[in-house]
Amino acid sequence: MSRTRLPALIFCAFIASPLTATPVADRVNTITATPGCVAFWDFVQREPDGARRFTAHVPTGANNTFALDAGNYVHDYWGEGRVATYADFPLLGRGPFGQAIRIRQETDATLRPLLYVPRARLHDSPIDLKGPNQSLTVVVWAIRESGNHALAGIWHEGTDLKQNETTTIKKIERGQRQYALFAGLNKTGAACGHISENGASSFLNRYALHKANSAAVSPAVPADSPAAVLDASWQCFAMTYNHSTHELTGWLNGDAGDRWLENPKTDTLIKSAYNAWLQGRLQREPDLQPGEDPTFPRDQFYNPPEDQLVSTKILSSSTDERVELREFRYTRIQVTLRRDADGNFTETARELAALRLNPWWFPHDRLYTPANDGTGGPFTIGRVIHSSRGVGFTGWIGGVAVFNRALRADELRALSALRQLPVITAAAVP
Numbered sequence: 001m002s003r004t005r006l007p008a009l010i011f012c013a014f015i016a017s018p019l020t021a022t023p024v025a026d027r028v029n030t031i032t033a034t035p036g037c038v039a040f041w042d043f044v045q046r047e048p049d050g051a052r053r054f055t056a057h058v059p060t061g062a063n064n065t066f067a068l069d070a071g072n073y074v075h076d077y078w079g080e081g082r083v084a085t086y087a088d089f090p091l092l093g094r095g096p097f098g099q100a101i102r103i104r105q106e107t108d109a110t111l112r113p114l115l116y117v118p119r120a121r122l123h124d125s126p127i128d129l130k131g132p133n134q135s136l137t138v139v140v141w142a143i144r145e146s147g148n149h150a151l152a153g154i155w156h157e158g159t160d161l162k163q164n165e166t167t168t169i170k171k172i173e174r175g176q177r178q179y180a181l182f183a184g185l186n187k188t189g190a191a192c193g194h195i196s197e198n199g200a201s202s203f204l205n206r207y208a209l210h211k212a213n214s215a216a217v218s219p220a221v222p223a224d225s226p227a228a229v230l231d232a233s234w235q236c237f238a239m240t241y242n243h244s245t246h247e248l249t250g251w252l253n254g255d256a257g258d259r260w261l262e263n264p265k266t267d268t269l270i271k272s273a274y275n276a277w278l279q280g281r282l283q284r285e286p287d288l289q290p291g292e293d294p295t296f297p298r299d300q301f302y303n304p305p306e307d308q309l310v311s312t313k314i315l316s317s318s319t320d321e322r323v324e325l326r327e328f329r330y331t332r333i334q335v336t337l338r339r340d341a342d343g344n345f346t347e348t349a350r351e352l353a354a355l356r357l358n359p360w361w362f363p364h365d366r367l368y369t370p371a372n373d374g375t376g377g378p379f380t381i382g383r384v385i386h387s388s389r390g391v392g393f394t395g396w397i398g399g400v401a402v403f404n405r406a407l408r409a410d411e412l413r414a415l416s417a418l419r420q421l422p423v424i425t426a427a428a429v430p
Contacts, residue, residue, distance in 0.1 A: 022428075022429075022430060023421075023424060023428075024044070024097060024098050024424055024428070024429050024430070027096065027097055027418050027421070027424075028040065028042060028057060028097065030414065030415070030418060031057075031139075031399075031401050031415060031418075032057050034403065034407065034411055034414075034415070035405065036137070036403040036404045036405035036407070037059075037401060037402075037403050038058065038059065038126035038127055038402050038403065038404050039056040039057070039058055039066055039126065039127050039401070039402045040056055040057040040399065040400070040401040040402075041054055041055070041056045041057075041066075041068065041381070041399065041400045041401075042057070042097035042098065042099065042398075042399050043091075043095070043097070043099040043100060043101050043397075043398065043399070044097060044098045044099045044426070044429050045057060047067055051067075053067040053068050053069065053086075054067065054068045054115070055067050055068075058126075059126075062126070064121065064122075064125050064126075066117045066121070066122065066125075066127065066379070067117070067121075068115040068116065068117060068381065069115070069116055069117070069118065070084045070085050070086050070088060070089070070113060070114075070115060071084050071113070071114055071115075071116050072084035072088075072110075072111055072112060072113050072114075073112055073114060073383070073385045074109075074110050074111065074112050074389055075110070076171065077159050077169055077170065077171045077173075077385065078110070078168060078169050078170055078171075078389075079170040079171075080110040080168075081108065081110025081111050082110075082111070084111070084113040084114075088104075088111070088113040089101040089102060089103070089113065089115065089382075090102040090104070091426070092230070092396055092398075093425060093426045093427075094227070094230075094231070094423045094424065094425045094426060095141070095234070095396070095398035095399070095423055095424065096141050096234055096398045096399055096418050096419050096421070096423065096424070097141075097398060097399050097418075097424065098424040098425065098426055098428065098429040099398070099426050099429070100143075100396040100397060100398035101115070101381075101382070101396070101397050102223060102395070102396055103382040103383070103392075103393055103394050103395060103396075103397065104223075104394060105145070105146065105391055105394045106391055109389065112383055112389060112391070112392075113382070113383070114380045114381065114382045114383035114384070114385075115380065115381040115382055116378040116379060116380040116381070117378055117379040117380075118378050119370075119374060119375075119376045119377065119378050120374065122154075122378070122379055123370075123372060123376060124372070126402075126404060127154075127379055127402050128154070128178075128376075129154075129178065129179060129367060129402075129404060130178055130366075130367045130368060130369040130370070131366050131367060131369045132243075132365055132366040133243050133365075133366075134241075134243055134366070134367050134404075135240075135241055135242050135243045135244070135404070135405045135406040136179055136240070136241050136367075136402070136403060136404060136405070136406065137238065137239065137240045137241075137401075137402070137403035137405065137406055137407045137412075138151075138152060138153055138179065138180070138181040138193070138238065138239050138400075138401070138402055138403075139181075139236065139237070139238045139399075139400070139401040139403075139407075139412070139415055140152050140181055140236075140237045140238070140397060140399065140400050140401075141234055141235070141236055141237075141397070141398045141399040141400075141418070141419055142183070142218075142234070142235055142237060142393075142395055142396060142397045142398065143221050143223070143230060143233045143234055143235065143395045143396040143398075144183050144189060144218045144219070144220060144221065144235065144393065144394075144395045145220060145221060145222060145223040145394040145395035145396075146220055146393075146394045146395070147183060147188075147391060147392050147393040147394050147395075148182065148183050148184035148185050148186075148187075148188040148189065148192075148392075148393070149182055149183060149185070149383070149384070149390065149392030149393045150180055150181075150182050150183075150380065150382070150383055150384040150392060150393060151180075151181045151182060151183055151237060151381070151382070151393060151397065151400075152180065152181055152379075152380065152381045152382075152397075152400045152402075153178070153179050153180025153181055153194070153379065153380070153384070154176075154177070154178040154179060154180065154376070154377050154378070154379050154380075155177050155178065155179070155180030155194065155377065155380070155384045156173070156175060156176035156177065156199075156376075156377025156378065156384065156385045157175055157177065157208075157384055157385060157386035157387065158173055158174050158175035158176070158200070158385075158386070158387065159171065159172055159173050159385065159386070159387050160172050160173065160174050160175075160387070161206060161387040163387060163388070165387055165388055165389050166387050169387075173375070174199065174200060175196075175199050175200040175201070175208070176199045176368070176370055176375065176376050176377035177194070177195075177196035177199050177200070177208050177368060177377065178195070178196060178199070178367055178368050178370075178376075178377065179193075179194065179195045179196075179239075179241065179367060180194050180384065181193060181194070181237055181238070181239045182194055182211075182393075183218070183237065183393045184213065184217065184218075185211060185213070186211075186213070186269060186270075187213040187217065187259070187357075188217065189217030189218045189219070189220070190213040190214045190215075190216070190217045190218075190250060190252065190259075191213070191214040191218075191237040191238055191239060191250040191251055191252040192211055192212065192213050192214075192239070192250050193211060193212045193238075193239025193240065193241065193248050193249060193250045193360075194208065194210065194211045194239075195210050195211075195241050195248055195362060195367055196208045196210060196367070196368045197210075197362075197364035197366060197367065197368055198368055199368040199370065199377075202272065202273075202276075202300065203272035203273055203275065203276040203300050203302060204272065204275075204276075204296070204297075204300060205269065205272035207269065209269060209270070209272060209273055210248065210360065210362055211248070211357075211360060212239070212248040212249050212250045212259075212357060212358045212359055212360035213250050213259055213357050213358055214250035214251055214252040214255070214256060214257055214259070214358060215252075215255070215256070215257020215258055215259045215358060216252040216253065216255060216257055217252070218235040218237070218252060219233065219235075221233040221395070223394065223395055223396060230396070231422075231423045234398065234419035234420075234423075235252065235253060235419065236251075236252070236253050236254065236412075236415060236416035236418070236419050237251075237252060238250070238251040238252075238254075238407075238412050238415070238416075239251065240406040240407055240412075241362065241367075241406060242406035243365075243406075246361055246362045246363065247359040247360070247361065247362070248359060248360045248361075248362050249358060249359040249360075250358055251409075251412050251416075253416045253419070254409070254412045254413035254414075254415070254416035254417070255413075256358055256359070256409070257358060258356075258358065259356070259357040259358035260332070260354045260355070260356050260357060261354060261355050261356075261357050262353070262354045263353065263354070264352060264354070264355045265352065270355060273302050273355060274352055274355070275296075276296075276300055276301055276302035277301075277302050277303055277331075277352050277355075278291065278352070279292065279293055279296040279301060280301030280302060280303040281303065281350065283296075283298070283301070299364075301363070302363060303363070304328070304329070304330035304331050304356075304361040304363075305328070305329070305330070305361070306326075306328045306331060306333070307328075308328065308329065309326060309327070309328060310327040310328055310329065311326075311327045312324050312325070312326050312327075313325040313327075315334070319339070320338060320339045321336065321337065321338050321339070322336075322337045322345060323335070323336050323337075324337070325353060329356070329361075330355070330356045330359075330360075330361040331352060331354070331355060331356065332352075332353045332354035332355075333350055333351065333352060333353060334350070334351045334352075334353040335347055335349070335350050335351075336348050336349035336350075381397065381400055382397060401415070
């Protein structure tokens with residue numbers, strides 16, 4: 001369904017719900033009155049009749065409330081297992097906004113339930129955040145039991161990878177990634193924001209690698225813990241992408257923190273970003289350089305700006321050689337300088353010593369924009385479509401909000417503070 005997006009900085013007025021002036025309504029209003037909010041699922045609001053699916057609080061005048069279907073992507077893509085239903089998402093009966101759904105540690109390998117808005121019902125809608133000059137925020141209130149995978153977003157990872165799990169697949173599709181919030185990925189328990197410019201992979205790796213991890217990590221809390229334990233365990237995961245600064249940031253409980261990866265050359269995944277940095281640097285040198293791959297695609301170079309020096313540390317120094325560690329906003333570069341015949345120190349070697357993971361610099365000027373032909377990904381909650389069929393995140397999800405701008409730190413702290421208020425039981429919701 002096509003519609004014009006809301007301006008990013010307007011004060012959103014939302015469709016009136018049956019909630020009166022109660023703590024529930026106050027909390028919902030805290031989110032929906034935050035400028036840029038385009039959808040908020042609290043797992044309390046439902047369709048008034050019919051299937052009574054969960055719907056989102058949306059701005060006044062919007063005619064798409066993004067009702068959530070239940071799906072089992074193993075059934076849909078492999079033709080295995082059964083159809084998922086709402087019964088696959090047990091309700092807690094309490095939470096920051098009065099309810100929460102459980103994402104279980106499914107033991108049946110043919111059952112991977114998720115809640116989703118099909119592409120046909122979201123294309124060009126306010127949650128279809130894509131294209132140039134598009135900032136965004138995703139916030140999820142959750143209790144993490146285990147896992148590090150998807151919480152919410154448009155992140156169809158594709159089912160086209162050649163691996164054991166895909167040998168019997170019936171429906172093959174390329175990746176359709178736009179944006180999504182994860183429970184850590186390579187840093188389990190962190191708030192991990194993920195975005196893509198092409199829907200597919202990064203730096204010639206098989207996976208998408210533009211992601212940011214909060215410094216703090218969430219605890220692992222058994223989903224069947226006593227109510228008092230669960231009530232004290234709510235976490236606020238968030239991601240922001242600011243297109244004007246090209247910064248992708250992960251936030252846990254309103255705090256981003258500073259996260260660096262030392263020696264990215266040796267990291268299992270991020271070594272691909274290191275090679276993208278190296279190829280971009282070597283390409284700028286005259287002639288073909290040792291280690292340069294002239295076939296490496298230019299749009300996959302990764303060279304964060306080094307126009308503002310933050311600090312310099314002398315690692316070693318002698319009469320003829322000096323080694324410095326120069327820190328910039330997104331990189332730490334080890335530079336070797338040698339004295340030339342004129343007595344001047346000139347640079348002879350440069351190495352990427354550390355790469356900043358939070359915030360992460362995104363080198364592209366747009367988010368992936370699927371064609372209007374039904375090939376784009378759905379918006380999913382709890383899991384995403386992917387080739388490995390892993391269980392992913394397990395635990396409770398009590399709220400999901402999407403914004404069409406990058407929220408400020410103080411705004412995220414205000415949303416995070418909602419998790420510390422006394423929980424609301426379903427019985428207390430009007």
